[in-house]
Amino acid sequence: MSKILVTGGLGFIGSHTVVELQDKGYGVVIIDDLSNSSVKVLDGITSITGKQPEFEQLDLKNKQKVEAFFLAHQDIIGVIHFAASKAVGESVEKPLLYYENNINTLVYVLQELQKLKSPNFIFSSSCTVYGQADKMPISEDAPTKKAESPYGNTKKIGEDIIADVCKVNPEMNAIALRYFNPIGAHETAKIGELPIGVPQNLVPFITQTGAGIREQLSVFGDDYPTADGTCIRDYIHVVDLAKAHVVALQRLIEGKNKSNNEVFNIGTGKGSSVLEVIQAFEQVSNSKLNYKITARREGDITSAYADTHKANNELGWKAESTLDDAMRSAWKWQQQL
């Protein structure tokens, strides 16, 4: 069986991707250090797919262990690399931690990947590399901007490192997926997002408020130059995003990529305001959400939504779920929790 390594495979996007890979018949080996995930996620994955993926608890910062892992798994035909720290605020406080966690580990994985017979690599990038783009929707050829945070910078530097490696190593094949805002959970409510502490992202904060865990949602600013004054984002169902990884990996395995280093935006193409997300939540939960308008959050951009033509036409992938679908699954997951 073709084996895929999924680093960070017990995390939010990683776990949903493992499910989709197994559904397509791939064998999966997960590396996760459990720093921001739980080993219980393995049970969720196994219960959905009927197959238990291989799992190794390993800290990718340990170069020797990474080397030994790859030596023992030479049948790997592709790596999907999710493992990274992702809290924007924390990255501002602890930049070196973020550079070590997100950059050192990427380097170690790429060093070992290069030695494989099929060095196929999918990288978790982010629309954050565009900053506040001048034109909406954002296409892949929009210029990247100086990162607002060390976290964002690790995504930009990560893409640059991959580009440099691909330039000198024609055997290597990489795709960076620039995610817009992933939300939602698996329809079975057996896996979903598990924020530690107070959620920084909008949707888990909404569902926790709906569940009574948080008292009130703060809407960060209603004086943006948008129709209702709140920020616009492109919220994509995590299962759609997971499927994009499988399609991208298949493209590399089948040799259909047009160059050995490609980039795709992964979003729905539709922008929604914070108030529209709240409305969607209220509709699917049949309840009123307690929220108030507060000051803007530093570093927030007004608007970001994807031009999805390249992903639609070249990857043959399209987001299928609506915002309501995603909010319904997020709410079901929250209630199950």
Ligand code: UD1
């Ligand atoms: C954030 C990160 C981004 C990262 C992404 C990962 C920042 C500035 N950006 O994106 O780099 O790739 O998460 O998921 O942190 N909002 C509220 N109240 C809240 C929380 C959020 O009104 O309690 C609003 C925000 O102002 C924003 C929208 O909801 O307009 C989405 O916020 P969030 O979920 O944090 O995502 P981003 O900021 O887009």
